[in-house]
Amino acid sequence: xxxxxxxxxxxxxxxxxxxxxxxxxxxxxxxxxxxxxxxxxxxxxxxxxxxxxxxxxxxxxxxxxxxxxxxxxxxxxxxxxxxxxxxxxxxxxxxxxxxxxxxxxxxxxxx
Amino acid sequence: xxxxxxxxxxxxxxxxxxxxxxxxxxxxxxxxxxxxxxxxxxxxxxxxxxxxxxxxxxxxxxxxxxxxxxxxxxxxxxxxxxxxxxxxxxxxxxxxxxxxxxxxxxxxxx
Numbered sequence: 001x002x003x004x005x006x007x008x009x010x011x012x013x014x015x016x017x018x019x020x021x022x023x024x025x026x027x028x029x030x031x032x033x034x035x036x037x038x039x040x041x042x043x044x045x046x047x048x049x050x051x052x053x054x055x056x057x058x059x060x061x062x063x064x065x066x067x068x069x070x071x072x073x074x075x076x077x078x079x080x081x082x083x084x085x086x087x088x089x090x091x092x093x094x095x096x097x098x099x100x101x102x103x104x105x106x107x108x109x110x111x
Numbered sequence: 112x113x114x115x116x117x118x119x120x121x122x123x124x125x126x127x128x129x130x131x132x133x134x135x136x137x138x139x140x141x142x143x144x145x146x147x148x149x150x151x152x153x154x155x156x157x158x159x160x161x162x163x164x165x166x167x168x169x170x171x172x173x174x175x176x177x178x179x180x181x182x183x184x185x186x187x188x189x190x191x192x193x194x195x196x197x198x199x200x201x202x203x204x205x206x207x208x209x210x211x212x213x214x215x216x217x218x219x220x221x
Binding site: 102 | 144145151152154155157160201205206207208209210211212213214215219
């Protein structure tokens with residue numbers, strides 16, 4: 001079957017660094033995405049990795065290792081507003097934009 | 112710029128009643144469209160996706176259906192709601208490798 005595994009919850013304090021891991025098992029692979037969702041809101045796109053390595057966007061970075069079927073989202077200089085759920089998602093087919101989403105990681109940032 | 116609308120924002124319906132949720136996209140043509148459901152504290156479950164008018168693919172068997180009567184309109188329906196249909200329903204459109212979500216409809220079936 002196809003699955004994406006993430007830790008269910010992560011806690012950290014303001015200013016800290018947090019890494020949220022994602023391991024995937026899919027029939028195909030065309031890229032790993034990360035989405036952020038605040039309570040009661042809709043998911044918003046954060047990053048996308050199609051190739052191995054680290055992609056940096058401000059305080060957030062995303063890493064992919066295709067050989068390990070593994071990626072992570074790195075959040076630096078944590079702020080209270082970063083408290084949210086974070087989902088990894090895999091595009092498993094080249095001919096559609098369909099995504100398979102992980103179960104999500106709830107990040108709580110404390111002062 | 113592109114925007115995506117969903118309505119209503121919240122809905123409380125009795126078991127056995129019909130359902131119609133609407134999603135419209137502005138600022139893009141022939142988008143791929145998606146309906147997701149999210150149970151409280153859970154991940155996103157893809158229900159339907161559409162690559163064009165009248166083209167609907169169902170991802171999971173259930174008592175819901177979807178239709179795409181116009182290029183930028185996507186409708187989720189049910190003839191008879193079940194308690195298990197409660198959840199947060201999200202419509203999305205995609206551009207290459209990014210999906211853009213609407214504000215969602217929170218449905219409670221009593």
